[in-house]
Amino acid sequence: MRPISFLSRGFPRGLALVGLLLGGAAWAQALATPGWVRLVPPVVKDTAAYLTLENRGSTPLRLVAVETDLAQRVSIHKDHREHRGGQVVLGMRPLPYLDIPPKGRVEFRPGKYHLMLEGLKRPLKPGEKVTLVLRFQDGTKLKVMLPVEMR
Numbered sequence: 001m002r003p004i005s006f007l008s009r010g011f012p013r014g015l016a017l018v019g020l021l022l023g024g025a026a027w028a029q030a031l032a033t034p035g036w037v038r039l040v041p042p043v044v045k046d047t048a049a050y051l052t053l054e055n056r057g058s059t060p061l062r063l064v065a066v067e068t069d070l071a072q073r074v075s076i077h078k079d080h081r082e083h084r085g086g087q088v089v090l091g092m093r094p095l096p097y098l099d100i101p102p103k104g105r106v107e108f109r110p111g112k113y114h115l116m117l118e119g120l121k122r123p124l125k126p127g128e129k130v131t132l133v134l135r136f137q138d139g140t141k142l143k144v145m146l147p148v149e150m151r
């Protein structure tokens with residue numbers, strides 16, 4: 001098994017990599033670049049996580065599930081806005097999966113996609129790192145650690 005130094009190879013300088021492949025694969029098709037988790041008041045039980053996922057491979061990559069110890073469930077959500085009776089209504093829709101095209105990337109950020117952490121088991125603290133395990137259809141898992149930030 002080769003060391004995991006591949007994680008920084010071929011990556012733009014200055015971009016710290018937060019993704020770690022679980023299981024010791026020598027080459028990672030999926031890469032995650034730093035993101036954040038939104039700090040919410042203690043009474044709020046849901047929050048959103050943001051990051052960018054990159055597919056370095058030449059085949060599509062399908063994100064099928066995300067897990068964390070800190071929430072009951074994590075869903076993939078797409079933000080949307082629609083015009084209803086002259087008003088702009090913001091909402092979000094759950095997606096069963098998310099495809100990252102070959103050599104492409106998908107940005108999770110406000111207005112696009114987010115990972116919805118539903119049913120937080122305890123209040124999050126600013127600056128703490130939330131560990132998420134991203135599971136892809138091909139069986140690979142990617143572990144990411146995202147800081148809790150107030151934005």
Ligand SMILES: [Cu+2]
Nearest residue numbers: 077092114116
């Ligand atoms: Cu959501």
